Amino acid sequence: MKPPVASVDFDVIVVGAGPYGLSAAAYLESRGFVVRVFGEPMAFWDRTMPAGMLLRSQRPASTIADPRGAWTLDAYERATGTPAQAPLPLSTFVSYGRWFRERLGDVIDPRTVAGVLRREGGFEVTLADHARASSRRLVVATGIGAFQQRPAMFDRLSPEVVSHCWAGRDLRELAAARVAVIGAGQSALESAALLREHGARVEIIARSRKLRWIGAHKWLHHLGPLSAMLYSRHDVGHAGLSRLVAYPNVIARLPLALRDRIRLRAIRPAGALWLVPRLADVQISTGRTVNEAAMLNGHGVRLRLDDGTERVVDHVLLGTGYRVDLARYEFLSPDLLRQIRRLDGAPVLTAGFSSSVSGLHFIGATAARSYGPLLCFVAGTQFASRHLTAHCAA
Ligand SMILES: Cc1cc2nc3c(=O)[nH]c(=O)nc-3n(C[C@H](O)[C@H](O)[C@H](O)COP(=O)(O)OP(=O)(O)OC[C@H]3O[C@@H](n4cnc5c(N)ncnc54)[C@H](O)[C@@H]3O)c2cc1C
CATH class of the missing domain: 3.50.50.60 (FAD/NAD(P)-binding domain)
Structure with a gap:
């Protein structure tokens, strides 16, 4: 007989309200999960990136995925009368993320997660104001802010x-x-x-x-159907590699050494x-x-x-980049951290972005070691949210 499952507040708690957390919430909700996202929406983009910055990613690769394809960057611009610019200004992207967040309603709670513990039947999070919430599954979508690399x-x-x-x-x-x-x-x-x-x-x-320089071989992008064979719309990686990077499920099946080579080449x-x-x-x-x-x-x-x-x-x-190291996520208790199988600091993930701790998932750049470089960019939100949600639903 199965042990009784303790009651929980939510089916899924998502930690982090950046593009990945927002997108995951939209997909999970659409499948009937009771979801709560903790974190101030778009804080990393709004608070830490230099004012006046332009997005490096192309416009089609700068849409945060939602299950109906209704909350795209284009839809935001149409709805708000914002001129469509390329490259995309940081301020427009932040406003777009907040518009996306408004569509999600009261699923978002801007409080920061201070601690996460494993408990019977799931997880318990402690918020910065000491309040607590519990869930059956926990999705970590806290980005790279904690991973700055400094010589x-x-x-x-x-x-x-x-x-x-x-x-x-x-x-x-x-x-x-x-x-x-x-x-x-x-x-x-x-x-x-x-x-x-x-x-x-x-x-x-x-x-x-x-x-x-990204896009230095401009002519390769103007060869009609041939260009479409060389580059995916996600625009991550050089000609040819870009196509492979667009299939994280394929990348996940490659040997680690090859996966690493592809990742390092695409995000050099x-x-x-x-x-x-x-x-x-x-x-x-x-x-x-x-x-x-x-x-x-x-x-x-x-x-x-x-x-x-x-x-x-x-x-x-x-401008010395970042290096994924879960130990730098202060909200993961040392006990929980010990239970997460890691490779050079990154979680080892299996189907559905699952870590070695049952019900604990990692999406975004922390998943790039397993699923490839697409997960380091907004363009990866569609794959991550679909794949995660399908796994949870199954
Ligand atoms: C300067 C710069 C430029 C970039 N330009 C591009 C670009 O043009 N296109 C592109 O696709 N990507 C770009 N990136 C990569 C970018 O980081 C990712 O695409 C994107 O942020 C991934 O979204 P995310 O949701 O995983 O992470 P984030 O956007 O970082 O969101 C994670 C959120 O979690 C929050 N958080 C952290 N800890 C907690 C906690 N304990 N409790 C609650 N919330 C928490 C953070 O405050 C943050 O807001 C750029 C990165 C940098 C640094």
Whole structure:
């Protein structure tokens, strides 16, 4: 005989109200699940990304999926009279996410989850105000905000002189400053462009020998049906690879080493092509590594590079990316964390984004090691929400 199942408040609790959490809630609700999403809607995009940013993803890849296909970016723009722009401004995307959230009604609770415990028949979450809620399943959709990667040499320096590109710093405060931007990905390159436009003196210092640009082979996108064979509408990865990345279920069946190669290739540091003219008068030092960083009598930072040259700047902006490590999600209790099978910090997932803890699921970038790079982008919300919901319903 089955043991009695303890009563719970919800069928599913989703932690995190970014694109993945919102989309999952829409799909789960449509299948009759009683759902609650905890977290302030679109907080990561609104609070941490630089104001004035443009989305790197193309418009068709910037829609948050809903089961009826009714809450698309286009539908939002039509409903609100917002002009359709490309590239898409950050402020429009944040407003779109909030519009999507309004359609979900009172499923969303903006409180932060402070702790998660396993309990009989499911999970119990403790909120920041000490209130509690329980559910049979728990979906973690808390994104990459906790995973910022910072070279250790910067740990000793004051946050006044070193910050991560997505730590929410207002770049206008650095308008009169000398700034070294470290990195060669979209965050680093776009932050450098914005800083320059605000009047800062900027140098980009990048390890890679040359900067890479997304969409550099424009002509490959204008070959009609042939282009459609080379690129999926999700637009993640180069010609050919983009098609494979569009099928996370196929990627999940590949050997780990091949999966890793595909993921690293598809999300290697690169900037959107429209950044090229905006960086025209920014100094760019490629093939260079920062070996040492030291405070200068409280005013600025001295950087020593691997070629022996030095830079003295007022601020260092780190565009040094992120690395998934579940241990950095403070809300996962050490006991629960121990029960989650992990590979280099990322959860090992099986069908339905299921972790080794029954009823505990991870969607978004934490799932990319299992399902491939599409899960690092908004374009992956459709696959994630469909697949998760079908699994829960079954
Ligand atoms: C600078 C930058 C530019 C990017 N540009 C693009 C782009 O153009 N296109 C694209 O597709 N992707 C882009 N990305 C990737 C982007 O992070 C993901 O596409 C997207 O955020 C994934 O959505 P998500 O819901 O998984 O995560 P998020 O949007 O990060 O949402 C997770 C939410 O969970 C919340 N949360 C965390 N902990 C808790 C807690 N304990 N309790 C409650 N809530 C919590 C966070 O505040 C956050 O709001 C960009 C990333 C960066 C850093």
